[in-house]
Amino acid sequence: MKNNFSGKAQRLDASTDIILNSINDGVFTVDKDWKITSFNRAAEQITGVPRTEAIGKPCCDVFKASICENGCALHHTIITGQPIKNKRIYIITADGTKKWIDISTAFLREADGQIVGGVETFRDISQVEELKKELQANYTFSDIISKNHKMRRIFAIMPEIANSSSTVLIEGESGTGKELFARAIHNLSPRKKKPFIAINCAALPDTLLESELFGYKAGAFTDAKKDKPGRFAQANRGTLFLDEIGDISQALQVRLLRVLQEKIYEPLGSVESQHADVRIIAATNKNLHDLVKKNIFRSDLFYRINVIRLQLIPLRERKEDIPLLIDHFIHHFNSITGKAVTNVAPSVLSTLMHYDFPGNVRELENIIEHAFVLCSSDTILLKHLPAEFALQESDTTDYTAISDGKHTFKAMEKNIIIEALKKNHWNRCTTAKYLGIHKSTLFRKIKSLNIHLPSNDGRSKTNNP
Amino acid sequence: MIVGIATAQNRISPVFDCAGHITIYRIENGIPQIKQECDIQTASYIAKVTALNKLCVDKIICGAISREFHSMLIAGGIEVTPWISGNVEDILRAVCDNTIADKRFLMPGCSRNRCRCRRQSLKHNKNTI
Incomplete structure (x- = not known):
């Protein structure tokens, strides 16, 4: 009779395992000592911890969640008897990535009503977070990928740069990530809760750029029917990113110089000065020093914005970053497109390593995006690359x-x-x-x-x- | 050498990014002495790195850590030995005995091949204590 009962219990355990392993949400249970007692397959996939290593270990060492030390959801549920539903937290995976998850908790009660532990279910929402980041352009230090020693030197001084309110000049070729750096500086700075306003100085004619930057008062010109705040006003207590600053006219350079020197400006048609509490980050793909020598750019403005200068390295000079960046873009486009591409073929890597990337990281991103459109398997092949690379296929084949x-x-x-x-x-x-x-x-x-x-x-x- | 260990209830704090408390030890001739205790919970990453630099911390022993925070600590000149779990006393003894790289101190799911930060850090820290 006893054997029959234990056989039934084993069958029940096995069927519970089958059910738990067939669901997409991670599930784990703990006993009263916070030791893991069960850990399903989805939990293994989301956390990256094999079940064999998880069972019997303290749940905080396995789960590595932002709330483990302060505000553990399971602890709250077991103590108060109140379940928690859909709380958004992050865990740290074994490679140091922050993974956002939604958790829900409940307690486990025995037949006599005694609480014997808790159960936590969780769902990977990193894809949602990735898309949110894409929409909000909320980039941070961790979004800049490089192991190049010159770039590492820039990373080392980024926290100090972010902490100060000094003007920053970012120089670098097109596609090297000047705006990404500017956003990362802003998001690391004490101004991060205030707006980050970006404007491309080369995209607007001079008169329009002036009204865009400083705003105007009603009646300042025909069709100026009501006041319009400029970008300086919008970026109040935040950061203003002036992209392509090397392309602005001499007249506007003088006005900009005054704002940087005096911290005040007048909107068009206004007689009252306004105070500008704005941190300026300027960027250019030109050599401003050369423009100063050629009298195209005012030297006084150059020295005013050249307080902290960051020189971004073109991708052709940091080719060791290409595999890292490819991995990053594969992960990024997997999140956006829902595909499951895992890697690139060796021939693709060798072709890309030999390419000079005049368009820098942006060009590499476009190449991977192009490949994603055509690739339906898990590996990007040479035929998935844009036409100019596909032409090199025969050469590369010979050479390998x-x-x-x-x-x-x-x-x-x-x-x-x-x-x-x-x-x-x-x-x-x-x-x-x-x-x-x-x-x-x-x-x-x-x-x-x-x-x-x-x-x-x-x-x-x-x-x- | 000055070593900082993030602690929570006499154990290594599971996630250093969210750690509330850090104990600073001075280790001389293999003998640890508590130098200082400080709260670091509300501080931002930058503020934490600055505070640790002010305390002249050479090395941090911690549990899980995000790549972002890890890079900032390295950039700030602080060595990091992450993915460590266990009782503070055991860990401290292992640091003094130079046996902290033992598998028994690794967090579950963190083999040397899998945890990039730890692998780099152990390579970097070899023969430093």
């Missing part, structure tokens, strides 16, 4: 097949290094910089991949012209 006809990773790596060495006249230091790796790494790879260097290499070239 050089070594013994094998498409191995080592063979590809060897060919990439040989091609890079050829392109840089066998100069190993230049090649290392070109590939975005340290020269000692290149030397090691040359040795391990058995690459034969010509006797007249890059070094002898400089000695024997």
Whole structure:
């Protein structure tokens, strides 16, 4: 009789497991000591913690949630008997990513009414959060991806820059992420709860730009029927981002200089000055110093905005970031399109590593977006890239097949290094910089991949012209 | 060496981003001494890094940490040994004995291959204590 009962209990446990593992929401239960007693498959997927490692461990060490230390929802439910529904929190996954989830809690009661633990269900809402971020452009420090040492140096000073209220000048080629940096500085600064207003100075004619920046009073000109606040007024106590500042006229430069110096301005048609409590972040894809030398840009304005200068590195000079950025954009477009692309083919990576990206990170993003439209499998292939890359397909195929006809990773790596060495006249230091790796790494790879260097290499070239 | 350990009820705080309390230890010749205790809960990431720099903290031992906060600490010149769980006393002993890299102190789901931050940090911290 007893055996029969325990058999029934086991069957019940097994069927409970099947039910729990078939649902998309994460579910875990805890006993009265806050140790995990069950952990379903969705919970494994969302948290990245295998069930075998989770069972028997304190729930806070497994779940790693923002509320574990202060305001644990399960604790609240077990103590008060009140369930919690759809509370939005974040957990930290094993790779350090913040993942937003919705949680609900309830207590577990035995037949005699005694509380023996709690159950928590949770749902991954990171996709919703990603879309929200896309809509609100609420970018932070964590959205800037780079392991390049020059970019790392910029990251190191970002908190201090954000904390100050000094004017920042961001220089960088088109597509290097100037606005992303500006938004990240704003979102890290004490002004983050106030508006971030961006204006592209090159997109508007001079007179319109003046009224856009400073606003106007009713009657200032024909059709000015009522007062209109300018961007300076809209950005009050916040940040004003002046993109393409190198393109504004001399007359507007003088007005802007006055605002930066005196912190006051007059809207068009107004006789009263207004105070501007605005932090200015300016950006340009031109070399302002050169424009000053050519008398196109006023030197006094240049020195006024050149308080903190950030020089963003073009993507061709930080090629080590390309794989990271590809991963980031795959994750990003998976969230937006609902696809499940996991990676790019090695031939795609090698093609992109050899490309100079005149349009920088934005161009890489567009290439991945293009590939997403055409890709219906889990891997982006060369044929999914834009036409100009697809044309290179035959070249790349030949080049990956050089070594013994094998498409191995080592063979590809060897060919990439040989091609890079050829392109840089066998100069190993230049090649290392070109590939975005340290020269000692290149030397090691040359040795391990058995690459034969010509006797007249890059070094002898400089000695024997 | 000055080590900061985020604590909650005598255990390592599960998420350093939301940690409310940090104990600062001075470790000399393998002997830890409490230097200071401070509350850090309401401070922003920047304020936390600034506060830890003011306290001359060389190294942080903590539980889970976001990539963003981890990068800021590294940029602020502070070494980080994340994904650690357990009792503060055990952890402190392991720090002094240089056995903090033991698997038994790792949070569940955090193998060395999986936790990027920890892998980098352990590589960086090798032979530092």
